[in-house]
Amino acid sequence: xxxxxxxxxxxxxxxxxxxxxxxxxxxxxxxxxxxxxxxxxxxxxxxxxxxxxxxxxxxxxxxxxxxxxxxxxxxxxxxxxxxxxxxxxxxxxxxxxxxxxxxxxxxxxxxxxxxxxxxxxxxxxxxxxxxxxxxxxxxxxxxxxxxxxxxxxxxxxxxxxxxxxxxxxxxxxxxxxxxxxxxxxxxxxxxxxxxxxxxxxxxxxxxxxxxxxxxxxxxxxxxxxxxxxxxxxxxxxx
Amino acid sequence: xxxxxxxxxxxxxxxxxxxxxxxxxxxxxxxxxxxxxxxxxxxxxxxxxxxxxxxxxxxxxxxxxxxxxxxxxxxxxxxxxxxxxxxxxxxxxxxxxxxxxxxxxxxxxxxxxxxxxxxxxxxxxxxxxxxxxxxxxxxxxxxxxxxxxxxxxxxxxxxxxxxxxxxxxxxxxxxxxxxxxxxxxxxxxxxxxxxxxxxxxxxxxxxxxxxxxxxxxxxxxxxxxxxxxxxxxxxxxxxxxxxxxxxxxxxxxxxxxxxxxxxxxxxxxxxxxxxxxxxxxxxxxxxxxxxxxxxxxxxxxxxxxxxxxxxxxxxxxxxxxx
Numbered sequence: 001x002x003x004x005x006x007x008x009x010x011x012x013x014x015x016x017x018x019x020x021x022x023x024x025x026x027x028x029x030x031x032x033x034x035x036x037x038x039x040x041x042x043x044x045x046x047x048x049x050x051x052x053x054x055x056x057x058x059x060x061x062x063x064x065x066x067x068x069x070x071x072x073x074x075x076x077x078x079x080x081x082x083x084x085x086x087x088x089x090x091x092x093x094x095x096x097x098x099x100x101x102x103x104x105x106x107x108x109x110x111x112x113x114x115x116x117x118x119x120x121x122x123x124x125x126x127x128x129x130x131x132x133x134x135x136x137x138x139x140x141x142x143x144x145x146x147x148x149x150x151x152x153x154x155x156x157x158x159x160x161x162x163x164x165x166x167x168x169x170x171x172x173x174x175x176x177x178x179x180x181x182x183x184x185x186x187x188x189x190x191x192x193x194x195x196x197x198x199x200x201x202x203x204x205x206x207x208x209x210x211x212x213x214x215x216x217x218x219x220x221x222x223x224x225x226x227x228x229x230x231x232x233x234x235x236x237x238x
Numbered sequence: 239x240x241x242x243x244x245x246x247x248x249x250x251x252x253x254x255x256x257x258x259x260x261x262x263x264x265x266x267x268x269x270x271x272x273x274x275x276x277x278x279x280x281x282x283x284x285x286x287x288x289x290x291x292x293x294x295x296x297x298x299x300x301x302x303x304x305x306x307x308x309x310x311x312x313x314x315x316x317x318x319x320x321x322x323x324x325x326x327x328x329x330x331x332x333x334x335x336x337x338x339x340x341x342x343x344x345x346x347x348x349x350x351x352x353x354x355x356x357x358x359x360x361x362x363x364x365x366x367x368x369x370x371x372x373x374x375x376x377x378x379x380x381x382x383x384x385x386x387x388x389x390x391x392x393x394x395x396x397x398x399x400x401x402x403x404x405x406x407x408x409x410x411x412x413x414x415x416x417x418x419x420x421x422x423x424x425x426x427x428x429x430x431x432x433x434x435x436x437x438x439x440x441x442x443x444x445x446x447x448x449x450x451x452x453x454x455x456x457x458x459x460x461x462x463x464x465x466x467x468x469x470x471x472x473x474x475x476x477x478x479x480x481x482x483x484x485x486x487x488x489x490x491x492x493x494x495x496x497x498x499x500x501x502x503x504x505x506x507x508x509x510x511x512x513x514x515x516x517x518x519x520x521x522x523x524x525x526x527x528x529x530x531x532x533x534x535x536x537x538x539x540x541x542x543x544x545x546x547x548x549x550x551x552x553x554x555x556x557x558x559x560x
Contacts, residue, residue, distance in 0.1 A: 008350030012336065012343070019338035085334045089393065092297050092328040093351040094320045231300050235260065 001102075005095050009103025010110075013077070017111065026072045026177075027111065031119040034065050042127055047134040059144040060195040062120050064188045066156040070112035071184045074163025075176040077104040082233055083173070091230050101164060101224055108160045109153070116152045147206060151191075154213040159184045161220025168227040171236075248311065250275045250401050250432035251296065255305035258291050265291035267304065269457050273449075275400070278423060278433045280447030282440070284550055287454045289436045290331070293403045296434070297328045310400045324352070327399035331406045331436075333390035337379030341370060341389050344378055345396060352397035364392040367422060383410040391419065401432045408442060420446060440546055454550055467539075475509045475517060476502065476538040480531035483507075489528045495520050508538055 017023045038061070081087040090100065124145075127136050163180040170176035190209070193199045249272040257267035266288030273279045283289050294300045296309055298319040307314040310325035335344050342361065349357035365371045368388040373381070378389060387410060394402060404423075408416040423433055423446055437443050443450050444463050451460040459466050482505045483489055490499040490509060495517035497510040511517035514537040525532050 002353065004350050004353055008347050011350075012339070012347040015339055015343055016336060084337070085330075085332045086336055087334075088299065088330050089328070089334040089348070089390075090351065091299055092323060092330075093348060094323040094353075095351050096320060234294065234299055 001096070001099055005099045006103045006106070009090075009095070009100055010107045013104060013107030014111070017073075017107070023073065023076065027069055027115060030068050030072075031065050031115050034062055035119050035123055038062075039123065039126060042131050042135060042139065045132065045135045047132045056197050057141070057144050057147075057195050057201050058139060059120075059124075059141070060147060060151075060191050060201075062116075062123065063148065063151055063155055063191040065119055066112055066116040066152040067159045067184045067187050067191075068181060069115055070108045070156045071159045071163045071180040072177050073108040073112060074105070074160040075167050075170075075180040076173045077108065077164055078167040078228070078233070079170045079173050079176050080167075082171075088234055091234065097225060097228050097230070101221075101228060104164060105157075105160045108163070109156055112156045112160075113153050116156065117149075120148055120152075143201070147201075150206075150210065151213075154210060154217070155187060155191075157217045158187065158213055158220055161217060161224045165220060165224040165227045168224060168229075168233070249273060249308075250277070250310060251279075251434070252308040253296070253305070254307065256292070256295065256302050256307050257304040258288070258295050258300055259303040264288075264455055266453060266455055269305070269453065271451055271457065271460055273401075273432055273434065275432050276427055276430045277449065278427050278435060278447045280443035280450035281434060281436045281453060282438070282443055282450055282546055283453035283458075289453055290405060292453065293328060293405055293434065293436060297326060297403060298322050299328075324397070325399065326401040326403065327394040327397055328403040329390050329394040329405060329407060331409060333386040335378040335386055335389055335393075338377065340375050340377055341365070341381075341392075342374045344389065345393060348393050349396050354396055360396055361392075364395045367395060367425075368392045369418060384412060384415045387411055387419075388415070391422070395426075399431065401434060402426065403434045403436075405436045406438065407435070408437070408439060416442070452546060452550070458550070473511055473514050474538040475511055475514050475521060475535060477507045477509065477521065477525070477535050478503075478533040479505045479507075479525065480533055481505055483525075483528060483530055485528075489524050489530075490521075493517070493520055493524055505533075 017027075038058070078087070081090070124140055127139055131139070159180075162183050163176070166180045166183065167173075167176045170179070190199070194201050194205070199205060251271075251273040253272070254270050256269045258265040259267075269288075269292060271279075281289050281292070291300060295302050296307060296314065298309075298314065298316075301316065302314065309322045312318040312322050312325075314322065336347070339347075345361045345364070346357065349361055354360050361374075362371065365374055368391050370385065370388050370392060373385065378386060381389065387407065391404075391407060394404070407423075408419050411419060420442070423435070426433060433446075435443065435447060447463070449460065449462050450466065452458040452466075486499070486501070486507060490496050490507070495511055495513065497512065499507055499509045502508045509517070509521065518535055522532060522535060
């Protein structure tokens with residue numbers, strides 16, 4: 001595997017994101033929704049609301065960001081290039097399939113995780129500074145912070161392979177994004193059920209879910225690789 | 239690669255019975271040829287003849303359905319894909335540039351994909367070669383079609399390819415830009431690069447190519463343009479006189495070197511001959527003896543376009559019968 005070729009794809013993708021208004025919009029709008037709406041709710045809470053909050057893990061609800069943002073980015077990655085007609089010159093270069101997919105995955109992973117951490121950090125900072133102290137201490141719990149830090153990259157990686165696998169089979173970026181989000185929704189559902197204590201948030205649950213995600217990530221990589229068929233992508237047949 | 243380095247090497251491309259099918263549809267089949275290093279090889283054929291599929295197959299983008307090939311010394315098998323692609327470059331008909339990125343950013347990406355040594359120097363060199371050095375920071379989406387073609391050509395040159403596949407490289411270019419591309423191709427030939435040129439411009443093929451192949455699903459003909467003309471058309475003399483001959487049949491039929499003749503315009507005649515140089519003096523003498531004023535006489539030269547049309551029409555007729 002050539003690091004230089006992986007880096008070439010990674011750098012090219014980031015440069016493209018910067019100039020692509022749709023991508024910038026997709027990367028901004030979801031995190032903003034996930035930041036502003038809960039902040040409004042938090043600011044309206046009185047100190048008495050801190051008691052039920054202590055029994056929930058509301059912060060985990062923000063794990064939807066590292067699921068949904070990279071799914072949209074990754075869903076565009078292959079079908080977008082194919083529609084632009086830029087895929088053939090890349091495939092005609094000495095790049096291996098794995099290098100191309102890894103470069104694309106990293107270019108979705110890094111900004112998504114950065115955005116997820118940034119939004120989460122901003123949320124925590126604003127809550128600490130401006131919310132009722134009792135609400136803030138009930139909301140921001142050490143284990144939840146740790147879960148957020150650990151599960152953000154895992155969820156992003158899973159979501160990216162789903163997006164790339166769908167993108168490699170699609171003929172339209174919008175459809176690819178919709179299907180990717182649909183396929184990632186069960187993950188959001190699980191994190192929401194934990195956030196609202198339907199699934200108990202215990203260390204064993206976290207370890208179990210982490211292990212499942214690692215397996216899913218490996219599976220996703222394999223499915224994405226298998227879906228990436230040079231011949232079909234170039235000719236649209238086979 | 240210098241000319242000396244190309245000596246003693248096998249052919250750049252050996253293609254043997256190669257074919258590609260998409261389901262039941264045949265893109266091309268039974269294609270065989272060899273191309274030497276430093277050769278400019280023209281690949282002609284009507285739309286849908288299988289030219290692009292052939293290029294993509296040789297470029298390891300499509301897996302062949304039948305036959306075999308050796309590309310830049312490597313058998314065309316999936317395991318050799320990376321090694322083959324290191325040694326070749328393909329410029330597709332559509333430039334396929336990242337239109338949101340600048341010319342420089344496009345070339346930087348591909349310099350890294352080809353793991354080019356001294357990428358900055360190489361990029362400068364190729365941009366100078368295609369006369370785009372002053373446009374390096376322009377966004378590709380803002381360039382004209384012709385300029386995009388030039389950037390695509392620069393991209394194809396980044397890796398010092400041994401074999402360069404050019405698919406319609408002058409498509410959409412104005413005459414001056416086309417001439418620059420032709421000069422560039424000539425320069426590449428001098429440096430030992432093998433060029434596989436797919437084109438619809440027959441004059442371009444005739445001017446640039448050492449040999450041409452005409453494809454219409456199967457290979458219809460292959461050889462230097464002159465050889466194809468000689469093989470396809472009987473040699474003939476074109477004669478023009480000041481006034482129509484009163485009895486042309488009597489003048490031409492008796493001549494031993496003339497196989498047949500027919501009129502070509504008011505006072506023009508086309509004579510099928512076995513050897514134009516031997517036949518011309520006899521014909522002139524016969525015309526003078528018949529009292530004709532000879533304005534011109536010379537070997538009738540069939541254009542590459544006539545060769546192409548003859549072969550393609552023959553192919554279509556064969557397919558209709560089948």
